[in-house]
Amino acid sequence: MKRRDSFKKLTKEDVDFFRSVVSSSGVIEDADDLEHFNHDWMRKYRGQSKLVLKPSTTEQVSKILAYCNKERLAVVPQGGNTGLVGGSVPVFDEIIVSMGNMNSVRSFDEVSGALVCDAGSILEVLDKYLEERGYIMPLDLGAKGSCHIGGNVSTNAGGLRLLRYGSLHGTVLGLEVVLPDGTILDNLSTLRKDNTGFDLKQLFIGSEGTLGIVTGVSILAPKRSKAINVALLGLDTFDQVQAAFKRSKEELSEILSAFEFWDHGAIGLVKEHLAVGANDPLQSTYPFYVLIETSGSNKEHDDEKLGAYLEGLMTEGVVQDGVVAQDTTQIQKLWAIREGIPEACSKAGAIFKYDISMPVPVLYEAVQDMRSHLESLNAIGKGKPFTSVIGYGHVGDGNLHLNVAAKDYSKEATAMIEPYVFEWTAKHSGSISAEHGLGISKNNHLHYSKSQPMIELMKQFKNMIDPQGIMNPYKYLPNK
Amino acid sequence: MSNVRILVACKRVVDYAVKIRVNAAGTAVETANIKHSMNPFDEIGTEQAIQIKEALAKAKGNAEVVVVSCGPAKAQETLRTALAMGADRAIHVETNDELQPLAVAKLLKAVVEKEKPNLVILGKQAIDDDSNQTGQMLAGLLNWPQATFASKVELTDAAMTVTREVDGGVETIKTTLPAVLTTDLRLNVPRYASLPNIMKAKKKPLAKFTVADLAVDIKPRLETLKITEPAKRQGGKIVESVDDLLDKLKNEAKVL
Numbered sequence: 001m002k003r004r005d006s007f008k009k010l011t012k013e014d015v016d017f018f019r020s021v022v023s024s025s026g027v028i029e030d031a032d033d034l035e036h037f038n039h040d041w042m043r044k045y046r047g048q049s050k051l052v053l054k055p056s057t058t059e060q061v062s063k064i065l066a067y068c069n070k071e072r073l074a075v076v077p078q079g080g081n082t083g084l085v086g087g088s089v090p091v092f093d094e095i096i097v098s099m100g101n102m103n104s105v106r107s108f109d110e111v112s113g114a115l116v117c118d119a120g121s122i123l124e125v126l127d128k129y130l131e132e133r134g135y136i137m138p139l140d141l142g143a144k145g146s147c148h149i150g151g152n153v154s155t156n157a158g159g160l161r162l163l164r165y166g167s168l169h170g171t172v173l174g175l176e177v178v179l180p181d182g183t184i185l186d187n188l189s190t191l192r193k194d195n196t197g198f199d200l201k202q203l204f205i206g207s208e209g210t211l212g213i214v215t216g217v218s219i220l221a222p223k224r225s226k227a228i229n230v231a232l233l234g235l236d237t238f239d240q241v242q243a244a245f246k247r248s249k250e251e252l253s254e255i256l257s258a259f260e261f262w263d264h265g266a267i268g269l270v271k272e273h274l275a276v277g278a279n280d281p282l283q284s285t286y287p288f289y290v291l292i293e294t295s296g297s298n299k300e301h302d303d304e305k306l307g308a309y310l311e312g313l314m315t316e317g318v319v320q321d322g323v324v325a326q327d328t329t330q331i332q333k334l335w336a337i338r339e340g341i342p343e344a345c346s347k348a349g350a351i352f353k354y355d356i357s358m359p360v361p362v363l364y365e366a367v368q369d370m371r372s373h374l375e376s377l378n379a380i381g382k383g384k385p386f387t388s389v390i391g392y393g394h395v396g397d398g399n400l401h402l403n404v405a406a407k408d409y410s411k412e413a414t415a416m417i418e419p420y421v422f423e424w425t426a427k428h429s430g431s432i433s434a435e436h437g438l439g440i441s442k443n444n445h446l447h448y449s450k451s452q453p454m455i456e457l458m459k460q461f462k463n464m465i466d467p468q469g470i471m472n473p474y475k476y477l478p479n480k
Numbered sequence: 481m482s483n484v485r486i487l488v489a490c491k492r493v494v495d496y497a498v499k500i501r502v503n504a505a506g507t508a509v510e511t512a513n514i515k516h517s518m519n520p521f522d523e524i525g526t527e528q529a530i531q532i533k534e535a536l537a538k539a540k541g542n543a544e545v546v547v548v549s550c551g552p553a554k555a556q557e558t559l560r561t562a563l564a565m566g567a568d569r570a571i572h573v574e575t576n577d578e579l580q581p582l583a584v585a586k587l588l589k590a591v592v593e594k595e596k597p598n599l600v601i602l603g604k605q606a607i608d609d610d611s612n613q614t615g616q617m618l619a620g621l622l623n624w625p626q627a628t629f630a631s632k633v634e635l636t637d638a639a640m641t642v643t644r645e646v647d648g649g650v651e652t653i654k655t656t657l658p659a660v661l662t663t664d665l666r667l668n669v670p671r672y673a674s675l676p677n678i679m680k681a682k683k684k685p686l687a688k689f690t691v692a693d694l695a696v697d698i699k700p701r702l703e704t705l706k707i708t709e710p711a712k713r714q715g716g717k718i719v720e721s722v723d724d725l726l727d728k729l730k731n732e733a734k735v736l
Contacts, residue, residue: 132499226513233675281672307678314675323672326561327517328497330672 047090066182079151085439119150176216521603
């Protein structure tokens with residue numbers, strides 16, 4: 001890939017201008033300090049930006065983009081930099097606009113639950129703010145301690161609670177966005193219902209910073225449930241996992257708030273690399289594990305529903321073993337196992353991550369077929385390019401995180417699994433990116449999940465809103 | 481040891497992870513509609529009793545773990561948790577009156593006289609009042625030896641060797657049985673309640689007694705006058721230069 005010639009190279013005058021907008025404290029030029037912003041969480045992608053800007057107000061963001069648009073300087077908006085598709089770091093020398101200084105809560109309506117905040121607010125911080133007021137953020141993911149709500153919105157993050165509260169396309173009430181030419185679009189509504197014109201915010205949700213920079217978010221927070229229960233189950237087959245899920249929808253229905261699964265390989269990595277894996281809650285190991293969470297308003301009712309459901313699964317042999325958390329500390333420990341899987345994977349070496357969605361019945365076939373595929377290439381095992389294939393994810397949403405552990409991120413290794421994994425997904429009418437997005441990692445594979453007319457229309461939108469193409473270039477839409 | 485009965489005392493307290501608040505009157509901590517669970521040190525006590533039982537079973541011995549809790553109807557949730565961990569029987573001493581450590585020690589003495597255990601295990605303290613008195617008082621009332629703050633326990637036929645965590649380090653003592661043991665944090669890691677055990681627990685006996693049944697005077701001896709929250713931590717300040725730092729340390733924090 002070549003750097004686009006039409007983009008200007010940064011000059012001292014440019015930096016002086018930016019300094020006049022965000023002051024010296026908002027400008028980072030030192031090579032050592034830039035390092036951290038230039039590479040992604042997985043250490044798979046590395047950019048060569050010479051400048052990070054940290055604006056403190058929406059007006060500053062507006063001035064920055066207006067200038068960049070005029071001077072044709074490419075820009076990468078960056079939140080918590082926890083993305084998994086290389087969408088948050090530069091490809092070449094794009095200027096990084098980091099939203100970390102804009103992290104205030106602007107308002108909270110204690111009756112409706114509408115929270116308005118700056119885009120650079122950290123998800124976990126927002127959740128703690130809401131916890132004190134009896135509410136909860138409608139999304140939760142392992143990166144919560146670092147990710148920004150602006151980044152969550154820009155990637156339409158899914159996570160562990162989507163099963164219960166739905167996606168950001170439904171829970172976001174409004175956005176404040178700065179367009180590539182510096183125009184401030186104020187759609188920070190707190191209204192639950194508003195059918196007046198094209199719902200423009202939907203275009204920005206999930207557009208990965210390619211249409212502008214999200215500076216403010218208005219989101220509807222649900223009431224925090226008083227009664228939370230978590231159970232961890234051990235099962236022998238994926239059919240049993242499906243059966244357990246089907247019954248949970250019937251018997252737990254309105255109190256079900258999460259249904260996650262992982263396989264033997266995933267828990268093996270957690271045990272090997274993380275402290276939280278030191279004590280296995282179950283007495284033996286199983287091919288599959290399920291974590292169920294229920295959230296309701298009445299502890300006695302929920303305990304009874306969950307107890308009856310679990311007893312049914314045990315007596316009918318759908319589940320081989322399981323434990324139920326007896327206090328909040330145990331709840332946190334069980335969740336820590338599931339949330340630690342991505343980190344454990346990253347400690348195992350180079351990890352190729354695929355985030356695909358498909359009909360639930362074929363979900364685990366993706367893992368089995370990938371394993372067979374690599375075996376047929378004699379590429380998996382001791383001393384081979386690949387060491388293991390593991391699967392985990394939001395089985396309730398039909399979303400599998402397929403992780404292939406490799407010796408390193410080489411082109412040869414990549415060629416063995418791509419486009420195989422995308423072809424497999426397309427064959428099953430699935431999505432090549434259920435929730436992680438496209439970034440630089442999957443943009444050229446978009447045609448596996450979207451038709452040509454759709455991709456053409458997306459390009460037209462992009463050209464209309466960002467004619468200079470300065471917003472997060474080379475990514476999201478196909479660049480070949 | 482061949483036949484052993486272990487009595488484990490458990491208390492239902494505000495969940496360890498909850499952020500507690502003092503009520504408006506300043507007389508008590510808010511407990512209404514707050515999550516409660518078993519006192520963490522009692523979880524450790526229950527786990528220890530079950531481990532002793534499992535070790536004895538391996539040596540072809542026999543042990544019975546009886547859990548007891550004193551308090552209102554909801555105390556039964558705590559007993560169910562203990563049964564789901566693997567205890568054999570539960571006793572609920574039901575009362576809605578305030579129970580202070582001396583009263584609990586007297587109630588437990590009455591239960592001990594009924595059950596005649598070889599060993600009584602309590603948590604070193606409850607995380608709601610942090611009294612750290614009940615185990616010691618119970619041993620005194622029974623005139624039994626006590627081994628408190630246990631981080632390691634070894635049982636033989638008629639004796640118990642206990643490593644205790646004390647201010648200066650650790651101390652190892654040996655007592656005869658029967659005895660009172662209180663648990664400290666590092667004694668063990670409590671197991672989760674497993675599904676098979678949760679199902680079995682439903683069929684395990686749970687006996688109820690009233691305070692009158694045990695003929696104990698539980699009148700409180702202490703009155704709480706006031707409860708306040710600790711002073712709120714002041715936010716930090718970012719300084720721009722060393723001179724600024726010196727100025728603040730001298731004139732604001734007054735530590736120079």
